[in-house]
Amino acid sequence: MTAEVHLTWPATWSAKVLRTPPLIAPARQFMYPQYIPGEEDAMTRGAMLVEVKPASGGTFLATCARGFESPSLPSGVWSCPNADAMLAVAGGYAYLIHMIEPAKCLHVEQRPVTEVLVAQDAGLILLAGFQNIVALNASGVAWTSARLTWEGITLGEVRDGSLHGTGWNMMDDRDVPFVLDLATGQHTGGGF
Template identity: 55%
Template sequence: MSLGHDDFKRDWKVEILRQPPLIAPARQFTWPLHIAGEEDALARGALRLLVRPASGGVFLATCALGFTDPAMPTAVYGSPNPGEICAVAGGYAYIAEVSTPERCMQIPMKPVAEVVPLPEHGLLLFVGFHTIAAWGKDGVAWTSGKLSWEGLKLTSISGDKLHGLGWNMLTDRDVPFELDLRTGEHSGGGFSK
């Protein structure tokens, strides 16, 4: 587990705990909120966070692991909104306003294979196996179309263009794509019908 590296301004501090605290704060939250089919999510393990908002009380967030595979990211990130925290636990990504952590949102992409902070674009990117979703200051900014049959590799950013490779099942080759970071529209990529 590591703390994600980004340059987003934060109105909070966080400590990643290896085990539950001996004395837990009064406010405690479990993410995800009740979701059908996720009843046993905590049995896989959890990322525990002691969050200290700039104002308001400290709280403990217990974030259920999506997957136990160590290749799936587990980290904490800032957000384009300084009052939001993004916790990624085994490929499940959670975003919550630290002033109202009881209203946590789970990013629908399962799993999130990579998180890419882009403070200069005001975006936090969630990269899956087929698509990319962007989180902006006001929530979901866009979700790309399918870029790959299975697996994405981001290669570079030039201006407002993200470049990468998406695998094409029919040719068994990685095909370059270009994605507009302002809109999520893309050209190229390995997914073809």
């Protein structure tokens, strides 16, 4: 699993994705997801290790369970519209980690995340799934779109406050364009 750090917005932290556990682990360590019924074996799929240096509170190691083993699903770290927050995506599972209280991580409900797109002018990070999109803003989850497709979303370009993409229509067996308003999450078109 190759994962990178993507710094679009200013951040009060720095991070490094590790290939192996550190020889000397920091005193503070957090495992994500925290206990969720049905996810007891999440760590058996492997994990992305991230060494995080926040502005205060000391370095910590974030161990982020991979949601799925597919190499086609995204993994990496993204800065957020909130400078004190970090988005970690590991094998399609998304974790919104706040630097002031990293123990209180939000495990984003979009599972799996199939694509990540930063809409900087709108102040959003878009997380595509198989059927809908979740938008994160400076406060957390801004909105979740309605179902856009039967199965499979392709994120296109952001222009004029809208996301242009396509979604598969089962009846016609083709991708159908949609336009999604980034302010509200409402859409027109799509394959569903």
